[in-house]
Amino acid sequence: MTDLKNAGRYYAHYLRRYWLGMLVAMVLISISTWCIVVAPTYLGRAIEELTTYLQHWANPATRGQASFAQFDRTIIIYILLYFGDASTILFASLILARVASFSTGTMRVGLFRKMQRMQVQYFDQHSDGDILARYTSDLDNIFNAMNQALLELFLAIAQFVGILLMMFNQNVQLAWVTMASTPVALVIAGWVIHQASVSVNAQQDDIGRLNGYINEQVTGQKVIITNGLQADSIRGFDALNAKWRQTALRGQIWSGVLNPLMGGMSLLNTAIVIFFGSWLAVSGSMSQGAALALVVVFVNYAQQYYQPLISFTSLYSMIQLAITGARRIDEVRNQPDEISPQPGLPLTQIHDAIQLNDVHFSYLPGKEILHGVDITVHTGEMVALVGPTGSGKTTVMNLLNRFYDVDAGSVTFDGTDIRDFALPALRAHVGIVLQDPQLFSGTIADNIRFGDPEADMTAVIAAAKQANIHDFIASLPAGYDTPVSDEQSVFSAGQKQLMSIARTILTNPKLLILDEATSNVDTVTEAKIQAAMDNVIQGRTSFVIAHRLKTILNADKIVVLQAGKIIEQGTHDELLAENGFYAELYHNQMVFE
């Protein structure tokens, strides 16, 4: 029920701006409904007129009065009513299709913009597949439902109201008779809908699991091949696929069962109406023609009476999917945005020092990761963070540019808490080179100037030279104009790393964070990356997350983290002299190098 209420609020929010189109569509649907519900009365009238004609014709005394004129007029009106119904529905569906495509377009834009404002936590906690599904299947479900279900829903409601009004207007007794089976129909429909909705929910869970599995297997394809696990992978897929097929089939059966059931109810209703209609005709004071006409009219209504319920139930799974889609997109809309002070302090230079002061931090409540970390880096210095896996090195990096905020303590630039700086200013001065470099569609030049789109080619080339990647780029047939997403230009991990270093150099950050690549690159590329990193570090304050200790021998300070606490810090020589954790780590690595 809350889902339904929230979905209502969600759709109201997006459909509000299309109120005029919706209003016109509703007016057209009302006209169409009017045509549909009034048409049977003209059919009845035509039958009455035909009966009168035949009666006049059969009697030689009145044969001269027999005329088709009235009948012809009625039939023409009857045909016009059906034409009116078809044309108004066509226009209404065009308008609603427009509303559906515009509003889902707005939802997609809103979702995308929201994702640019959201905290990094959301992306850390949700798989790529799950996030993508909100753009694809959820928005598709919403579009399909709006495109089809909206029209049918309006139509069903309008038809139901229209039929009720017309029936009571024509004959109150027969109207009650036609409605008599409604409670039974509602109980049956309610029960079938419940069964169908259980299946729809199960189906969505199953398809989610199947998609998740496919996502995982596709991304891990190389690991699967390396371990020879293809057969297991297929077995896992088959099991999930079979499960989905079963639930989907059950859902289809339940959705399919309703139509014949309601069809049967309509037939039963028609029989009841014919029986009571005939009884009324025989026992009442109506003329034969009028009685026959009334029965025909009500047979029509009896057949149409359950149509809105049938439409609604056959749309149910579509509506259910759209409600779930709205919930999943709304969940993203309700995520907190990054917190940026307004207007926030400007940041132009870091003159003195960057400090972490007694920093405590947890990703999840009650599970502290950093327990009182103190680090001071003076401008121009290079600090290396080392420590076992999971000790909190990346977490420190995450706090330095406010991917996350500290729980207690502070991160300061020249004594000012970084939470007081305007977020764009802070980010403009913190450059990050990630372990796993990301290239975007566009040319190599576009990728290098990604952080500064206005940069000219001279700056791009200078950055590429500093990053030791210029010679390679220049050797490509299209040089800096080589598209990176081209199937012809697949770059190695090292080349991508160097391009992303060039990108960072171009933005000229005051504080640089380097997450040292651990991916297997050949020794020549490794030396190039090292030289590029040395270039980019020159004259900047930098934090380097180091995995290979030989790359940080010259660091001004090495901070050793273990389980979220600093256990040692000092220069390489000082730490070796201490003969503690770092010394052991270093000696162990040297054995392998």
Ligand SMILES: Nc1ncnc2c1ncn2[C@@H]1O[C@H](COP(=O)(O)OP(=O)(O)OP(=O)(O)O)[C@@H](O)[C@H]1O
């Ligand atoms: N988004 C997150 N949500 C919850 N816990 C997280 C998240 N990111 C990291 N952690 C946890 O925080 C701890 C520190 O992780 P962190 O990535 O900082 O370690 P690290 O020293 O950089 O490790 P590595 O050398 O393997 O990269 C780990 O226990 C990890 O499980």
